[in-house]
Amino acid sequence: MELILDKHIEITPDIRGGKARITGTRITVSDVVISHFRLGESLDEIAITYDLPLAAVYAAIAYYLDHKDEIDGEIENGRRFYEQEKAKKSSLVQP
16 A cells, blocks of 8 residues: 655755755645635645645645644644744834
């Protein structure tokens, strides 16, 4: 039996911090999840925008569903990091 996700999803420790990503790209599963579930883009739109095979985009969603807690944690960590960095920066516009 061939595992289909192996064709489309890979994890490489030195690329994108070892996050699961679409094979041959730097686009992570969490990037696809954010685009689809949080920004409301269709899977077709994501495939077109990032020039990806539609099967790879579906594989990213399948991977997410199998690893939901892990991917949701990555997304939350990224959000927290963004908020911390944003708080460190002062506004260029003085009140």
